Amino acid sequence: MDKINVIREIRELKTHLSYSKNIGFFFGAGTSCALGIPNVEQLTSGIEAKLTDDFLANFKLVKTDLETIITDRKVNIEDILNQIRRIRELTGETSKVYEGVSGENAKLLDKEICTIIYNIILGKESVADISQTKKFFAWLSLLNRDFSKEVFTTNYDLIIEKSLEASQIPYFDGFVGSFEPFFWQESIDQFVSKNDMTQNWIRLWKIHGSLSWFWKEDKITKSQKIIRIGKIENIKKEDKELVIYPSKEKYDSSKKQPFIAYFDRLKNYLLSGELLFVFTGYSFSDQHINEIIFNCLRQNNRLTVLVFFFQDSEVENLHKQTSSYMNLNVFGPKKAIINGNLGEWEYDSADLKTNENSDSFWNDGKSEFTLGDFNELVNFFITNSGKKEAIESIVK
Template sequence: MQSHDPNRQLGFIQQALSQNRKPLGFFIGAGCPLSVRITREIDGTTQNLPLIWDVAGLTKVIGDRLRATEGAQPSNWDKMIAIVREDGGNEMNIELILSKIRAFISVAGKGNVRGMAVDDLTTLDSSICKVISEEVERSLPNNQTPYHNLAVWIRSIHREKPVHLFTTNYDLLLEQALEESSAPYFDGFIGARKAFFDLGAVEDENLLPPRWTRLWKIHGSLNWRLENKNNVVRSDIKSENQSYLIYPSHLKYDQSRKMPYLAMLDRLKSFLLSPSAVVFICGYSFGDEHINDIICRSLETNPTAHVFAFLFGALEDPKYMHGKIWAEKTPNLSLLAFDKAIIGRNIGAWKTDNPTALSLPVNVLVSSGEDISLKLGDFSAFGNLLRALSGAQDSAHETE
């Protein structure tokens, strides 16, 4: 089997990250908050747990909470899970479950779909979003997190091209880190008390200062609200006449509810079509075929762009199946797992005769005998690399 030199790939990555003229983007997935650990009291015992669960963990929490709340057996949650299972879907993916609920609502009218009444479906949708809001409404515990390392790296040098942050996460961790690191950003909304979504500003974002990071929340956000059924606002104010804008199904909605999501997806596509664009993906397992299609079709159209996807754990993990399929036919999509990589459509294990050739932070490149692990798929390790680079960039900037 072919092998890949981790030093060579790290050299490419460091070189790209050190440029201020190249279009650079980061795609932050649901696995990233797992790298931030906090102490929580669960059932009377103190445990070291992730700040926010990943998709599977969040789905389990939602199921446990809704079953306990509804009481009746089977609960509406159980009925929906049975339908998802019957249809061969992933019952541990809350986004797929929400998509199916909303698809049913869109065709139910005043009747039933698959034995579920439209009122039950609507209530289930609202209950799920409420639990999601409660579970992801958390703050970073200190300013030494990978999110802060990313934010500090962003503002460490004068940039001719703005950094773009794409995320499927609903939490406000990126916003917190950027603000606490004094890194200005634009997220498509204008205003302070109830910021409104401004499509014109999104489409003309290239007119904004390049030192402003662009933050695009592809699946909505904890603080997005649909107010009075037609106004999309970003606000921490909660009221009865607002509904959560969390994760779209990719079906037809009224224009006001649909627009933010379409605009965010358009930003991802537009960025990947930029000449020589580079995107670093972390915490994403390629489980969303709609996003996969945008990423990979854009890479096919623009061979000068490149995506480095950092995977947590082994490349052969079944959850990376879709990513592997795309990488094996897309030469400018590289998958870098702990043990192996797919680079230039070729799969191979990591191998180097000199694991200390580069000066790297701890836990980025780990060797044990002949076994080599490249751990950029751990957001903490990637954050350490960014921290080291931001220090070097700050020093270089001061001597100019």
């Protein structure tokens, strides 16, 4: 296996960050996990432990059925919710039964699962230390760029929103209004101009839904739309259904719902010209997202993608799919993909210049690259920004 000089690649990374005019980010579950929010596997077991009686019985029926179909990995809560929603669609939410679960019971189970998810995530959020996320967005908001700063995320927790609002950093997520903010498709279809006062606002696109989104039925047309609701004291008393892991069957066919518009935005953004796009905490397990990324890497030779992984197994898996992409660089603890080649990190302190220090990216004791950890990546950005005091001031 090739040897890759980690110090040389860090210098290249610093150059990218310093001179790229347009920079965007994609947050996966790993960024929230770094703050103590449970991942999908932990969430799946946590939900099953809290379900009782008929809810638990129907949950197990759906899960067992899926385990005969999905054999290459563990069935998770996303699979289960998608299947429950298929049952709701197939049965018309009536007494008709599919694999032992009626449409009526599927609807009740869906709402119960989402209620448990809401309570689990909000419980963890209430004790999470969001200082690193606040620092990241303070750093991002201080970047002098001619383009809007866009963050896409599969996370549906409210860590990002809480971090931005705590630091009074303006952001926009595609919803407008104050009583029951509604999704405004036109605001996403267009890119902002240099004269737009909102150009420097953070753009936040939550492509798997959010704990603050709820379905609302239009009583006249009977179609579903999504509204954003603020803090809720008791989710069990909320009659509207939560919008997470959105199911395509609920879309209003006459309008784009947020997730469809966000996927279009991701594609158009990645094809928009010169762009540095950074992935952190994302495992590349969502094929729909991957297809957009790989297609854009092929079509836009001015797009540079950087991926930071927490585990080397993720580096190896991605290499099997992306060895031909020269504009994709992947960083893991001991392995990396540079210019399409999979290699092992090589570190020699003698390569450091007088003013260079490796503490911000290398663990000497473990001989590992550390930026796959979201917390370490944020520290690296701040350390090399030259604006540490200004960032600390915003956070405080």
